[in-house]
Amino acid sequence: MTRAPALALLAASAFAAVLVACGPKVEPARTIPARVPIPGPFDAAAPLVASGNIVAEGNSSFGKTTPASAEMKNVTVMADVPVERFMAAMLAMKGAIGAECKECHPVERYESDEVRAKLKTRQMIKLSVEIGELYFEKKSRVTCFTCHRGKWTPEQDPPLADRIRAAKHPVPVLSPVQSAKPAEQVFRRVQSFQGKTAASMMTAMASWTAAVGVDCTYCHTEEGTWEAENVVQKDVTRAMVAMTDRINATWFAGEPIVTCWGCHRGMPIPERTAPDAP
Numbered sequence: 001m002t003r004a005p006a007l008a009l010l011a012a013s014a015f016a017a018v019l020v021a022c023g024p025k026v027e028p029a030r031t032i033p034a035r036v037p038i039p040g041p042f043d044a045a046a047p048l049v050a051s052g053n054i055v056a057e058g059n060s061s062f063g064k065t066t067p068a069s070a071e072m073k074n075v076t077v078m079a080d081v082p083v084e085r086f087m088a089a090m091l092a093m094k095g096a097i098g099a100e101c102k103e104c105h106p107v108e109r110y111e112s113d114e115v116r117a118k119l120k121t122r123q124m125i126k127l128s129v130e131i132g133e134l135y136f137e138k139k140s141r142v143t144c145f146t147c148h149r150g151k152w153t154p155e156q157d158p159p160l161a162d163r164i165r166a167a168k169h170p171v172p173v174l175s176p177v178q179s180a181k182p183a184e185q186v187f188r189r190v191q192s193f194q195g196k197t198a199a200s201m202m203t204a205m206a207s208w209t210a211a212v213g214v215d216c217t218y219c220h221t222e223e224g225t226w227e228a229e230n231v232v233q234k235d236v237t238r239a240m241v242a243m244t245d246r247i248n249a250t251w252f253a254g255e256p257i258v259t260c261w262g263c264h265r266g267m268p269i270p271e272r273t274a275p276d277a278p
């Protein structure tokens, strides 16, 4: 492998294809340590109160309240949510995806299941709970807002102009022969990219700098010692790759629908709630 003081340029067209690096192989889930404090379970803005996650988070007042199932006619995934919190959860979901009540409910017939989006939303609630359970100590660090950002359809890729980020350090330049080889035959410490080509691994590296809004060194050492393993962000990123693959494998038929950019939007710590949330 030769090194040249090149810019980490990546073909914009190849961007989406490499966001999910590891295809159908899904690794076991593991806990990702928190870097920012997570507001308590009764944070009014956290859409995941909608999920019954408050039970898992062990709030002491739980049990003294009436579950939604006692008063609502047709609740399933939210059956255990305290009825006192139920409408706040509806409002939070509405805001997080920028929808109106009527986009999920026929007017005044909230118990009806005839709107497809309501059924889809039940899946979305399950998905959100599952991410918290598998990766974030049952906390709602990934919320409806994290993916949706106030929009019905989440984004997948950064705007074209933002897909290229200059690297501060000389980055590896692969020969055509190396490019086509499996990554583990070209690089030293390959786990996530086993069986993928070396070229696809380097394209992913460049796309991550844009998706997470960082330089290469954020996940590697300041000196650009790429194979070093002592940077926590490198380790977290492997878990992120596995998490992204699992979400797509489980909920999106294996298609690369959920992406690094989808949650991160150019920030190392994704947003959980709208800045102006109540």
Ligand code: HEC
Binding pocket: 071, 072, 073, 074, 075, 076, 077, 078, 079, 090, 091, 093, 094, 097, 099, 100, 101, 102, 103, 104, 105, 110, 111, 117, 118, 119, 121, 122
């Ligand atoms: C993104 C879709 C979505 C939006 C927007 C939404 N809801 Fe819901 N709502 C649901 C789902 C899903 C359920 C069923 C939850 C379950 O199965 O546990 C539900 C259930 C309800 C119920 C319980 C009905 C019953 O008796 O079973 C009420 C009441 C309700 N919603 C009111 C509202 C109101 C008022 C708004 C607007 C502020 C709203 N919802 C916005 C998806 C939505």
Ligand code: HEC
Binding pocket: 047, 050, 093, 097, 116, 117, 120, 121, 124, 125, 127, 128, 142, 143, 144, 145, 146, 147, 148, 152, 153, 154, 247, 257, 258
């Ligand atoms: C991990 C990211 C992620 C999370 C978390 C998430 N969603 Fe989604 N949601 C998506 C994606 C991606 C789509 C688009 C699916 C597609 O194109 O097939 C979507 C689609 C939807 C739709 C549109 C369904 C349709 O049929 O058009 C609704 C409504 C929705 N989500 C509501 C929610 C609610 C409410 C929550 C929180 C309880 C939530 N989502 C959490 C990623 C997410």
Ligand code: HEC
Binding pocket: 008, 167, 171, 172, 186, 187, 188, 189, 190, 191, 192, 193, 194, 205, 206, 208, 209, 212, 214, 215, 216, 217, 218, 219, 220, 226, 227, 233, 234, 235, 237, 238
């Ligand atoms: C968001 C974190 C992240 C960013 C940003 C990132 N990398 Fe990586 N890098 C990783 C991870 C994780 C691995 C190990 C992948 C695996 O296990 O298959 C890795 C591995 C590598 C390797 C292989 C090292 C070896 O020999 O084992 C090289 C080379 C590399 N990265 C270069 C870069 C360059 C150049 C950039 C900037 C364009 C960059 N990386 C940006 C996370 C990152």
Ligand code: HEC
Binding pocket: 019, 032, 033, 034, 035, 036, 131, 141, 142, 146, 208, 212, 219, 233, 234, 236, 237, 240, 241, 244, 258, 259, 260, 261, 262, 263, 264, 268, 269, 270
């Ligand atoms: C479903 C949403 C979601 C997806 C998809 C996702 N992430 Fe994350 N990521 C998070 C959350 C949440 C955190 C933890 C933030 C915290 O500590 O509170 C995180 C943390 C990280 C961190 C550590 C940041 C730090 O400074 O501690 C890195 C690096 C990272 N993600 C990279 C990636 C990469 C690369 C991808 C794509 C392979 C990716 N993420 C996909 C939600 C996501």
